[in-house]
Amino acid sequence: MAAHVLRLRLALLAGAFRGPRPHVVRAWLGLIALAAVVIATGGMLLTLRTASDDAVLVVTVLGGAAVAASFLLVPLIVGVEDQLDPRRFTIFGPDARSLAVTTGLAGLISIPVLAVAILGGCLVAVWSAHGVPIPVGILAALAAIVTCSLFARIGMAFAALVLRERRSRELSSAFAILIIVVAVPASIFFASLEWRGHVPTQLVEAATVIAHTPLGAAWAIPALAPTGGAAPAWAVVVAILSLAGLAAIWWWLSAAMLTAPERPVAARERGGLGWFAVAPGTPGGAVAARSLVYWLHDRRYMANILVVPVAALLAIVPPLIAGVPVEVAVLVPLPILALFFGWLPHDDLAYDSTALWLHIASGVRGAADRIGRLVPVLLVGIPVLAVAVPVAVAIHGRWAVLPAAVGACAALFLSGLGLSSIASVLSPYAVSRPGDSPFRQPQRSGSSAGVAQGLVLLGAIVVSSPVLWWAWLAVTGRVEFSAAALWGGIAIGVAVLVAGVLVGANAYERRTGALMEFAEST
Template sequence: MVAHVLRLRIATMIGALRGDRRHAIRVSIGLVLLVVATVVGALAVLSLADASETAIAAVLVFAGSAVTLGFFVAPLVTGAADPLDPRRFAVLGLAPRPLAAVLALAGLISVPSLVLIALSMCAAAAWTAQGASSFVAVVSAVAGVVTCVLAARVSMAVAALVLRERRSRELSGMFLVGILVVVVPVGVFLASLEWRGQVPPQLSEAVAVLGFTPVGAAWALPSASQPAAVVWGAVVMLATLVALAAAWVALVTRALTTTERPVAVRERGGLGWFAVAPGTPGGAIAARSLVYWLRDRRYLVNIVVVPVAAVLAVVPLVVAGVPFEIAVLVPVPIMALFFGWLPHNDLAYDSTAVWMHLASAVRGSSDRIGRLVPMLFVGVPILAIAIPVAVALHGRWALLPAMVGVCAALFLAGLGLSSITSALAPYAVSRPGDSPFQQPQRAGSGAMAQGLVLLGSILAAGPALWWGWLALTRDVSFAVPSMWAGIGAGVVVLVLGVTVGAAVFQRRGSRLMEFAEST
């Protein structure tokens, strides 16, 4: 069976060259370019043998971690068909574990895997030239390759069993946003470093942390100098391999024993966010809210205005004489504050559509949580990108934990308080189809609700703001307490706000329906 599957795998790879003339030419040119890039990469890795041990560790561990993460994420984003899908072998009656081992072995025979194997061999040679143990270098290279292959196998199996039936442009967009959230901060971090012919200490610290994570443990093993570091690195590496192998066997077993969904159900279209969200009341409300937030111009104007207004706030500060390195930190907390404030009246934007929630007797917690999903979907990526950019412009990365804590407190506390006010004190807004800048006459309760959310968010973030200020003006050691205080306060206020808001929503159902009908 092993030989037969391997022959099928090789035949599949060769079959990619078949087809019309244009297709064969395109594939051939792509392979030539890939070979050239692999040779150049191999020479670059081998040239690290003349670099310092710190430099080779920084390059190989950082690059290896990125490659491992890419092997896991790429199948989820692209959704390409897996030629080694375990479901194709279901009719043969094979045992799950032997089949899982054979398919994992066949996963080594692919273009990305072959390129990775070549570069890993060069990395092992470079480590050996640096004086590292040849045995440890080879073990590191083999473990790195196996980790990548198993990660890709697991990712493809998850995409085939779970995502294929519910794949849509919305789901692909979520994955791309997630990648953007990771890539942009990392790019900003690397671009802000001062190299000056040597590895910056910040990068060395980041590499040391990656060495104890599942994505970087295998690649960092040769760089460990202390016995304790070697032991912990080996433990993390082995634990990662065991976890991936167990997940792969479990997924193969499920694929062989689970009946595939009918094609008519799998290929249905037009559901958009409803096909992505869980099939629960909260998931349905989240999907409907996402449709509103991402298509209704009343919502879109609010989303666009917040970052623009926050950035413009820097101008008067600089004109007033505030140093630029301090003024540049102000817009991000302002964005976090107003992103948390935006849903404070989202129920009013529903107009009469709120009757669907009330008539179906949906639980208040489902309504409150579902309505917060759009703001989390929009606010978290923007803040994740804006925070490292602001810290990079400021120039002191030691303040990053303080910025995270302050923004987390303002954002999460705002969402929690908004969950209460949107059900307790909704006020009239422009109706669907009207101009977002057209505001109807309303009583004073609206201003009170807005003020309470803003003031409550600032009060909840008070400890984080205070420690963040001390980290900025006195000692950066206050940055870590600021982070934990901000995250803790934000989470507590968010949970309490959703709980209280859910109770208010259920008790005020008739009042809310009356409000919707009268506005």
């Protein structure tokens, strides 16, 4: 069976370059692009033969960990179809253990794994130049190749079992947001470090930590030996345990897939549900899905999203005109961004118009309504702040103020969301109706509109004032207040958010009649 599956794998690999002309052209262009990347990367790696031991450690461990993570994450994000899906062998009645071993070995025959093998060969030459025995380098490269292959098998199996029926562009968007939140700030941080002929200690410490994880252990076995920065024995133990653990997970997934046949009809039925297919099947999840649809398609919401970053960027101009140094003025947009993102849902109920009756008639609890309506703002605000904060701090030039910036933004953003959850229930005011221009505002009687907007903004600033003061002290040189700003901002923001959701939920359940009357009259 193993020989037959391996021959089948080779045939499938060759068949990828056959078929209709457009498919063949795309396949060859992809192969050429991958070959160019591998050649360029391999050439860069070979230059490390004369680099310092620390440089070899940082490049090989961090780069190898990123490659291994991509083998796991890419199938989850883009939904790569597994040609060796164990469910395709169900009709032959195979043993789960032998099938897991066979498909695992066949998974080593792929173009991405071949690319990793070529890069591994370059690393063997680099490690050898730094005094690592060639057999040790070869074993480490083989362990890294098998680790990447198992990550790919696990990623595709998990996507097929758990995500296939809920696969949609919305789910891919959610994964992309997660990648932005994690990868972009880290990339900005690493790119901003000044090497000046030596490796920054932050990168060495990061590489040493990742060397003791399944992502980087195999790559670190030879790299740690010359540096003396950590005992390679620990990396060997972690690499062996990682391979054993990944093999066990792959065996378990193979057995589970043999008893979980594909249901393509059900998948097609769920294909048009959009965000409702991604969100949890709870009242709060339904509210969140409906709110996401509105936020991404209603131009009134989209205008609000676009105005906030523009207003924050324009706030740099007055300080610069007044003579404030650029490295200080660049931090000004951060609290403005956080404050206005938290302020956005302060009148969210009014934008529902008569659709509010869906929530009231179906008996949606106040907590589900309040939490669900905050999801779109969180999905927009967190990635924007995750990119804006490290960019601004990198331009500022002192990474010691990063915790203070994060704390100030967290306090303003989260407390604004909490106060908005109350204001949108207690003091809704008329807004432009669906389909109207977002800049065409209806006539309003009384001053409730201005009071609601002002109280949310002022309240968020007041409750965040201690954090803003600590952040200012950190920016002006007293960096010991940076940690206080971070943890204080998170604590205050979370407390106000939770309290605001609870109070808003209680007010929502008590004022359903008044809210329905408001929706019908505007």
